[in-house]
Amino acid sequence: xxxxxxxxxxxxxxxxxxxxxxxxxxxxxxxxxxxxxxxxxxxxxxxxxxxxxxxxxxxxxxxxxxxxxxxxxxxxxxxxxxxxxxxxxxxxxxxxxxxxxxxxxxxxxxxxxxxxxxxxxxxxxxxxxxxxxxxxxxxxxxxxxxxxxxxxxxxxxxxxxxxxxxxxxxxxxxxxxxxxxxxxxxxxxxxxxxxxxxxxxxxxxxxxxxxxxxxxxxxxxxxxxxxxxxxxxxxxxxxxxxxxxxxxxxxxxxxxxxxxxxxxxxxxxxxxxxxxxxxxxxxxxxxxxxxxxxxxxxxxxxxxxxxxxxxxxxxxxxxxxxxxxxxxxxxxxxxxxxxxxxxxxxxxxxxxxxxxxxxxxxxxxxxxxxxxxxxxxxxxxxxxxxxxxxxxxxxxxxxxxxxxxxxxxxxx
Ligand code: LLP
Numbered sequence: 001x002x003x004x005x006x007x008x009x010x011x012x013x014x015x016x017x018x019x020x021x022x023x024x025x026x027x028x029x030x031x032x033x034x035x036x037x038x039x040x041x042x043x044x045x046x047x048x049x050x051x052x053x054x055x056x057x058x059x060x061x062x063x064x065x066x067x068x069x070x071x072x073x074x075x076x077x078x079x080x081x082x083x084x085x086x087x088x089x090x091x092x093x094x095x096x097x098x099x100x101x102x103x104x105x106x107x108x109x110x111x112x113x114x115x116x117x118x119x120x121x122x123x124x125x126x127x128x129x130x131x132x133x134x135x136x137x138x139x140x141x142x143x144x145x146x147x148x149x150x151x152x153x154x155x156x157x158x159x160x161x162x163x164x165x166x167x168x169x170x171x172x173x174x175x176x177x178x179x180x181x182x183x184x185x186x187x188x189x190x191x192x193x194x195x196x197x198x199x200x201x202x203x204x205x206x207x208x209x210x211x212x213x214x215x216x217x218x219x220x221x222x223x224x225x226x227x228x229x230x231x232x233x234x235x236x237x238x239x240x241x242x243x244x245x246x247x248x249x250x251x252x253x254x255x256x257x258x259x260x261x262x263x264x265x266x267x268x269x270x271x272x273x274x275x276x277x278x279x280x281x282x283x284x285x286x287x288x289x290x291x292x293x294x295x296x297x298x299x300x301x302x303x304x305x306x307x308x309x310x311x312x313x314x315x316x317x318x319x320x321x322x323x324x325x326x327x328x329x330x331x332x333x334x335x336x337x338x339x340x341x342x343x344x345x346x347x348x349x350x351x352x353x354x355x356x357x358x359x360x361x362x363x364x365x366x367x368x369x370x371x372x373x374x375x376x377x378x379x380x381x382x383x384x385x386x387x388x389x390x391x392x393x394x395x396x397x398x399x400x401x402x403x404x405x406x407x408x409x410x411x412x
Contacts, residue, residue: 003036003291004374009337011374014400018296018335021398022372025408027298028315029396030383032065034073037292037379038402041077044243044284047256051264057126057281059103061241062088064285064380065293069399069407071095074288080126082241082283086113093120103153103238103281105129105205107176114142118150127153127281129203129238131178133187136194143196153201153238154184158222162207162215162242165326171206171219178204181226188230201281202227205240208286211253213262216242220263224270233274238281239263245290247329247377256287286380293379295320295395296335297358299371300350309345311367316349317356318389320375320382324355332358335372338365347373351390 004013011018014033021031041058048056059080062071066088072095075081080101081092092102099121104113109128118124124143130136130152143150157178162169170177179187184202191199204223206215220239227234246253267280297315304310317324332347342363349356358375367373386394399407 003033003376004294004333006337011333011335011337013294014404016400018294018374019372021406022296022298022335025396025398027296027372028313028319029296029398030293030378031296032067032070032293032379032397032399034070034292034399034401037070037288038073038077040288040292041074041079044256044282044287045078047260048280048282050257051260053260053264053280054277055279057101057236057279059101059281059283060288061283061285062092063384065289065382065384066091067383067397067399067409068095069401069409070289070292071097073402082285086110086116089113089117089120089125099124100126103127103129103203103283105131105155105283107131107135109135111138111142114139115146118142118146118148124148124150127151127201127236127238129153129155131155133179133183136187136197140194140196149196149198151200152197153203153236154179154187154199155203155205156181156184156223156226158204158206158219160206160215160218160222162210163212164207164209164244165328167326169207171204171215181222184226185229188232199232200235201238202234203238203240203281205283206242208242209244210242211244213254213259216259217262217266220266221270224267227275228270228272234278236279236281237267237271237275238283241283241285241287243284243287245286245377245380247290247331249331288380290377290380293377293382295375295378295382297373297375299367299369299373301369302367309343309366311345311347311371313347313349313358313373315358315375315395316351316390316392317353318351318387318392319349319395320358320378321385321387322381323358324353330358330378331376332362332364333374333376334364334367335374340365
């Protein structure tokens, strides 16, 4: 519990009382720390530099948290953006991201989105991370129409099984992502056909919340071996995102330094010398944003049903879906610490689905109506996955800035 700490039995964040914030802003809401976010970015970037990685480019995956205040801050610090839609392209540009630091991933880029990404800068964006031959053909045609050379990075499907939740594992041949090695080699054989494409990179991304790097190393090895076989000089290689965070506070999760060491030693060992000077691009989302956010919710009422004790809170799976969708664990802390023995509680939301639950059999001091709770490490894939389900409004977001201000952001 790095972000918030107890003082006189009250959970505070950067000297601010969360209980007082909850008097100003009705629950449920997300509370972010700009300081923590920037700190995570610097930890990640410096870990790359410390390993001796050449001009690392850290493209923050907007899907984890596209809050404008946080993005502005990351882009000012030098980060680029990993985007997956026209909406994310617009959000990145509006908040000052240099188009030459934007990589565009995703299997379903539309013609309109491709055109917008080509149009936003004389050279378009830094890279379209292309996921199929059909997509490459469309990008070539769009670039021809605009009389431009599109910068393209082909995403390899390395056929590895990442050890993570099956919904967020993306590197196997049955997954919809990336292009198989042989097909990429065929593209390079026929590269003259793609008159308006500049082949600048090769990428790989095998999944999210990775805490074991066996598959990562294998994927990077595949990436290097493919690069060697193409006999092509690349500007960069992109190793994707995926570095996991320590949700359970077990201290068993590897650090950014461990990650960089594994990735870079593999590159140094496997990559032929003519591409050793290639830049390395990273696309982290969770590592930068998760620990920088809390989800604050309040107990509406409690209910006893035989042996089950339910605390029904005002936040639901429409606000924060990770626990319902992936069975993910998130630590939950009372804003005001009570005395007494901990009992198992079912901490559930108001949505009409049994899966609408934040925790089951969660050991916590007995909860009462009006109690405030903080769901920890909720800064990544929290608000960005919220919806209007059950015709509820999406939760507000409050950023505590480095200057100690509160910046409120609301969606209609
Ligand atoms: N690059 C690509 C191409 C991606 O698909 C993703 C995540 C990332 C980078 C960033 O990965 P990260 O560093 O955040 O692991 N909603 C899920 C996570 C879905 C991840 C989707 N792609 C969750 O809440 O666990």
